[in-house]
């Protein structure tokens with residue numbers, strides 16, 4: 001790594017409440033278990049830390065990558081230049097993982113949740129309190145921040161439908177509330193003019209815990225039956241083209257089970273690439289290219305990536 005970032009960040013660490021790791025293998029922070037080192041990965045302890053690190057990044061003009069739980073990214077084998085900032089994981093401050101009831105009436109509940117909270121933990125909380133609306137997130141790994149940015153969804157429902165507003169850090173280093181009307185939500189993508197998502201107010205309804213539990217159970221069983229959850233992956237590699245399923249296209253061109261190095265097109269769900277142990281990003285990238293070319297050549301459909309490729 002360049003000593004420049006390490007040196008300047010090291011002097012900064014003294015007043016920092018969070019955790020900063022240098023030359024940290026990103027394979028430890030991604031569900032794919034793949035990825036070279038980031039020059040620095042920062043887990044702020046509180047909002048003051050976050051503002052300090054952004055002012056450092058702006059002043060030094062170093063590249064920034066906002067990481068959630070790393071469940072939708074493929075990091076290159078040579079790693080990431082610049083600073084990775086994450087509000088998730090045990091290292092980041094609890095203030096980024098809080099849940100607060102903003103308002104409620106006879107039918108609805110507005111909950112604020114921090115971007116760093118795991119979706120699964122948020123779903124556990126709402127289930128226990130008899131709050132309905134997030135059942136569709138059952139089995140989607142990752143943080144709330146990642147789910148907002150990705151407009152994560154399942155079973156015909158997506159995050160954009162339950163978001164009332166998003167708390168952001170904007171490009172002028174100001175913390176702001178952005179109403180949902182100012183955000184355009186698309187399939188696995190939300191256009192949010194921000195450097196970082198800090199949290200979101202979710203518009204949910206009062207429900208019956210037993211009913212919520214049953215829906216979650218059904219959703220989890222469906223995922224378990226159709227997804228290769230026993231192997232590291234980043235979920236669906238490609239978006240479903242309009243009116244089509246990416247896995248069917250990949251299957252139809254005979255690529256189910258294809259291996260390059262230790263990366264394999266899943267037998268169970270051909271739109272998943274799994275890490276069979278020690279796979280390299282270059283193996284996954286070669287498979288992605290092979291799938292893209294073959295599907296386009298044989299079916300005329302151009303597949304678009306859902307997984308984000310980060311670093312080199």
Ligand SMILES: Cc1cc2nc3c(=O)[nH]c(=O)nc-3n(C[C@H](O)[C@H](O)[C@H](O)COP(=O)(O)OP(=O)(O)OC[C@H]3O[C@@H](n4cnc5c(N)ncnc54)[C@H](O)[C@@H]3O)c2cc1C
Nearest residue numbers: 068069070071072142143145146147152153196197234235
């Ligand atoms: C087994 C498996 C199953 C999956 N199933 C589904 C599914 O059913 N539906 C679905 O939609 N997805 C699914 N995914 C993909 C993934 O879980 C989601 O996209 C998830 O929402 C990503 O959250 P994350 O915290 O891991 O984000 P990351 O992967 O860390 O990041 C994703 C994107 O969000 C940005 N980001 C993250 N946090 C912030 C923040 N605080 N501020 C600004 N930007 C941020 C990152 O820069 C990046 O661009 C699955 C993945 C796996 C491994």
